[in-house]
Amino acid sequence: MPKLSRNAQKYYCEMGCKLAFGTVRQRLNHYRYCRNSQSIRQPAAQQSNKTIDSYDSIFMSYNEQAEPLKYNICSSEANIFTKSELFSMVFQDITNTYSIPREATREIVRLFKSMLEDNLLSNNVPLENASCELKYSETLSNIMERETPIKPIKHEVCINGCMLYPKDDLAITKCQNKDCNELQYTSEGTIRCEMKMLPIGQQMAAMSANPTTRKLMKYRSQYKFQGGVYEDYFDGDAYKELKNQGLFAGEHDIALAMFVDGFTSTKSSQNSKLNIVHFVNLNFPPEVRYQENFTFQVAIIPGPNNPKSLLHTFLRPIIDELKKLSTSGMVVSVEGDKVCRAKVHLVMATGDLPASTDLAHHMTFAAKYGCGICQIKTTKVGNHVCFLGESNNISIRTKSQFVNPAVENNIGIRSAPIFCELPSFNGPAYFGLEEMHLFGQGLGKTLFDLVTISLKKSYNSSLKLIESDPELFPFYIEKQNLIEIGMLIENSKTTVPVSFNSNGQSCLKNLRQLKSILKNGVLFLKQEVERENIGSGVLKPTQHYLLHVEYMIQQNGPLRASSARSMERTIGKYKKLVKSKSSVGENAGNVLIRLANRFYISNLPWSISETVNLLAERPYDENSYENHPENSCQLWEPFFKYSMSSLPFGIDASKCVKPLKIFTSGIYQLALPAFFRQL
Structure with a gap:
């Protein structure tokens, strides 16, 4: 293999052997060799003593994963960050909250540095003895990404955002969208487009490690049912059925709801179309459940095309991780001491009606059976397709119709949704009604x-x-x-x-x-x-x-x-933070990582405001x-x-x-x- 120059782009093996290659083709050949020799990727080298496991092998079957995923959270991580970095995090929160432009933020930081330097020089204090200064946003983002264990996973995607290329099927090198058919690689064998995705387990581990949030998350296990009253998800028959099947047996087991929706970051560009994958932790009490520091996002799917029928390709890495978390579970430790063991179950995947249709692999409303919940037949009146059937005879779709869709019967389900692989899937109610x-x-x-x-x-x-x-x-x-x-x-x-x-x-x-x-x-x-x-x-x-x-x-x-209200608020936040008009997908991915790292730090067992001794708000009387x-x-x-x-x-x-x-x-x-x- 030829030597790699220092300036050339390197493509590292993601199977744990640490080899680097000059082209994607060379890395693909290496993967084929590993698969033919039945080698199994070992867990990646630990990037810090905070991370034990992230994603395991993409080629490993789930029956081989006997041990739970393990996460070790350092409660002393406050010592990793300097006072300057902690103050800079507070400043970044302020700029994000009030949507202060990036250039204005840089000017404020430059002004602060000038004031600090003038104050030090006027008092004959060397600049290197300055105890605190504000960091530029880019510098702070790099520091947080380096010090936190939430490491993004890169995936190769269609240049038009149609699909995500599977890592375990190397034969697919062209977009499967018949209206696109773009190649995965350039003629030189380099990747045309990539996106970043965040693991779910590490974010769940941070919430479980914090004693305050862990206590709040016991809301599910301590929930008391009232006959005939529906006040929360846990009053529904779907959750009770999962309990009867043996799920949620542990005190710390977690119920998640996933929301998917599309949005545009700027009105002036067609390339600014994005899709968000948003999660809500149902274990939290309703009064705090939908706050932004208790919800999280794992992916911003780039455009400009809408994935639609190929949406499941983007969700495949997410479902693979959820299969591990729902069967083997995870063990969360703080400074090496085990604090809880939990399984994570996805109990709902929904969005607006078009998004729910794509998630369920249901045909359009204009199909013969246009409803995704029941089997009512559509009726065409003029140019409009309506549901005029007798409502008393509505037959609700069954779970088996999704798991084993009979295409020849034309019941409106294209193929089995990817969520059928999860033990928590229960049929049409799984896709909600937003x-x-x-x-x-x-x-x-x-x-x-x-x-x-x-x-x-x-x-x-x-x-x-x-x-x-x-x-x-x-x-x-x-x-x-x-x-x-x-x-x-x-x-x-x-x-x-x-x-x-x-x-x-x-x-x-x-x-x-x-x-x-x-x-x-x-x-x-x-x-x-x-x-x-x-x-x-x-x-x-x-x-x-x-x-x-x-x-x-x-x-x-x-x-x-x-309800998708928390997702819509999050979309509004991303619209303000994604500024790029040319590299929209890349910019959105960087914002995703920055917010995830910040929320991870906010869920750790220590408070930034107490660590840096922020002045209290002005009292009023x-x-x-x-x-x-x-x-x-x-x-x-x-x-x-x-x-x-x-x-x-x-x-x-x-x-x-x-x-x-x-x-x-x-x-x-x-x-x-x-x-x-x-x-």
Whole structure:
């Protein structure tokens, strides 16, 4: 083998032998030799005493992996970072929170360095004796990546983001997307495109090593069921069935939910299309579960193409690791002392309706069986495909239809989803029913379009409003009345409560009533379509999926448990941090690693703020605010407490209590059922 120059790109063997090659072809030949000789990759050399195992051999069968994955977390890692680096982490958190541009951040660091240097020189102190300084963002990212055990795994992907090339099938050297067919390597044998992916186990180990988060994660094992009440995922039949199968037997076993969605980092570039793989740890209590320091991401899939039917190729490394974590489990130690042993189970993989369709390997809504949950047949009305079948005869899909899809029966499943390989897979409920897109962007938008149709300059043909006889349209409201309603809403800003947090009545205690209300609403729309008072375009898939809300609540608990709101907030953060317009995928991968390292440090058994002795926030009291005689009353601090017997301004207690009861009775939560009841 020819010698490698120092400046030439090196391709290192990922099978543990530490050999370097000048071209990808040479490394591929080396892999073939290793496979033919039945050699098994040994665990990679330990990069520090913090990491014991990461990914094991991609060629090793899971029956051969008898021992659990082991992770050792150093509780003294605070000593690894200098005061300058810890202060720089706090500064980086501030710049990320307020989306301070990179150049502005550099100018601030340069200004701080200038002030520090001037102060030292004026006091005749040598610069090398400076105890603290701010690090540039790039320097700090390199330090965190070097010192933390979360090491990204590089994978070769299609240059257009269509698929991830498998490492165990060297015969695939061309994109499997028939509309792409791009080659994996250049004519010189170099890699055309790579992406970075993070291991799940190390991030779970950091959470389990921290005594505070480990105590919070006992929420699952200590959860108490209430008959007929659905308050969390663990009230659902899906979790109870997994428990009966022997899963979640350990106190520290972890339940994860995965969310997938696409987004664009910048509106000006078609190459900025990305897909995020986001995880939520269901072991945490709901009040903290969706906070960003308790959720994590393992991959940002580069574009510009949407993976769709080849999405499973990107998920293969993730599923392979989850198979190990769910069967062999992991052992977490702190300074060599074992603190817990746990298994990690993926209990849900979901997203909006298109994402769930791709994850389940389900055909499109326009297929013969267009619903991913039941086996209702689609009906074509004009140019629209609708679900007009009898809802009383809906047959829910079974687990076996996903595990062994009968293609010849044309039931709408292309092939077995990759999640069937996990012991926690349980059928259609596994892919969830995401409430934010279902109600907010789906049903909410449809209802708004229906009641505001008279405001549109041109009538919506899909809703079929006849201009000559608008009264036949069941949702018709005069334009002038809509304008007046809008003005009333605009003027009601001063009376809107500052908080909508209330102890509302749960509508999940009577699922039968909820199903009846939603069913009547869908049946009404079908009836109006048959009477030709409204166009068939109103019968979108979201209307049909309302009929499955009851089933999903019974299986997975309240829809909040499968909500993608935390993922959408994370997407918003990535949109602000991914600045590149040319190398979008590479930039997104670097942001992924930077945030993962920072969250890893935040979950360690020590606090940065306590280590660097940050100044406490400025305290406030009644004297901190100045009353101006020209300002009207506002709901700002400080708040004064009064008993009901001594309310100010001579207010009668009975008149105050009644509206408070109405507000806290959950009337806002029942707005949608009340709307359908009026129909």
